[in-house]
Amino acid sequence: MASVNESELQDIELELFVRALQRRHGYDFSEYAEASFRRRVQNLLMHFKLRNISQLTERVLHDDASIGEIVARLSVPVSEMFRDPDVFALLRTEVLPVLASYPHISVWQAGCAHGEEVYSLAILLSEAGLYDRTQIYATDISAQALAVAREGIYAARELRTWAANYLRAGGAHTLSDYFHSRYGHIKLDESLRRNVVFATHNLVSDAAFCEAQLILCRNVLIYFRQPLQHRAIGLFHDSLVRGGYLCLGTKESLSFTGHADAFTAVDARAALYRRKDYSHAA
Numbered sequence: 001m002a003s004v005n006e007s008e009l010q011d012i013e014l015e016l017f018v019r020a021l022q023r024r025h026g027y028d029f030s031e032y033a034e035a036s037f038r039r040r041v042q043n044l045l046m047h048f049k050l051r052n053i054s055q056l057t058e059r060v061l062h063d064d065a066s067i068g069e070i071v072a073r074l075s076v077p078v079s080e081m082f083r084d085p086d087v088f089a090l091l092r093t094e095v096l097p098v099l100a101s102y103p104h105i106s107v108w109q110a111g112c113a114h115g116e117e118v119y120s121l122a123i124l125l126s127e128a129g130l131y132d133r134t135q136i137y138a139t140d141i142s143a144q145a146l147a148v149a150r151e152g153i154y155a156a157r158e159l160r161t162w163a164a165n166y167l168r169a170g171g172a173h174t175l176s177d178y179f180h181s182r183y184g185h186i187k188l189d190e191s192l193r194r195n196v197v198f199a200t201h202n203l204v205s206d207a208a209f210c211e212a213q214l215i216l217c218r219n220v221l222i223y224f225r226q227p228l229q230h231r232a233i234g235l236f237h238d239s240l241v242r243g244g245y246l247c248l249g250t251k252e253s254l255s256f257t258g259h260a261d262a263f264t265a266v267d268a269r270a271a272l273y274r275r276k277d278y279s280h281a282a
């Protein structure tokens with residue numbers, strides 16, 4: 001019988017956990033960056049007060065009710081409104097004027113977490129007079145995160161940061177024009193949700209599904225290994241019109257994905273790219 005130490009045992013348990021999630025529920029985390037994935041599995045053990053990963057695997061196999069929470073906690077739904085305000089300022093000045101030349105605008109926000117960026121985009125488009133002719137597809141792997149996003153209700157303690165972000169992003173009013181406050185929470189205006197479709201979509205296994213002029217997928221690829229980043233960028237390429245814009249997170253880039261030649265960088269620091277083969281006037 002081969003002897004294994006504690007860390008080798010954990011490797012085996014982790015492998016079996018990932019396999020169980022994939023085979024039993026179709027969620028494949030095998031191409032996620034290892035260090036951060038391991039941290040999130042450890043957090044799950046603490047959350048469920050479990051002694052080892054095998055007990056978590058047991059839940060995956062036999063307790064369907066906990067899958068939503070397991071996926072939500074493995075996939076880090078952390079965000080804020082107008083996160084990286086300079087990027088939103090750039091979208092306002094560089095991208096929206098080009099989008100304005102389309103009679104109908106489609107935007108895909110992949111990995112939308114609790115919807116903070118979706119509503120930020122809706123505000124941006126609305127202030128540019130474009131929201132009425134825009135459809136936003138907001139997707140995420142986590143059904144739990146999407147349920148929060150649909151509600152559009154957030155803790156009021158976030159407001160100071162978000163209001164400052166909004167102004168730095170070139171906001172034309174004050175953020176409070178877009179929500180109602182109640183009992184320590186804010187609820188975003190219903191009108192911002194009017195043209196948003198929230199849907200589950202897994203960048204690991206699902207196909208391209210729209211023809212968008214703008215795709216935002218920020219702070220998602222950092223959790224993926226390179227082959228999975230490559231797959232996701234391929235999906236975005238196939239889902240963009242020619243000349244369409246792709247905006248990644250500021251710590252992300254498409255340089256190493258094998259798709260770099262299909263895009264030009266509009267602003268590399270903001271990770272804002274444009275699909276080549278322009279057929280539409282800039």
Ligand SMILES: C[S@@+](CC[C@H](N)C(=O)[O-])C[C@H]1O[C@@H](n2cnc3c(N)ncnc32)[C@H](O)[C@@H]1O
Nearest residue numbers: 075076077078079111113141202203204218219
């Ligand atoms: C850190 S949040 C980013 C939220 C927002 N885009 C931002 O930058 O503030 C990462 C989001 O990606 C989602 N995600 C992780 N893996 C995914 C996958 N395979 N397909 C779709 N979404 C995924 C998570 O559920 C989470 O909501």
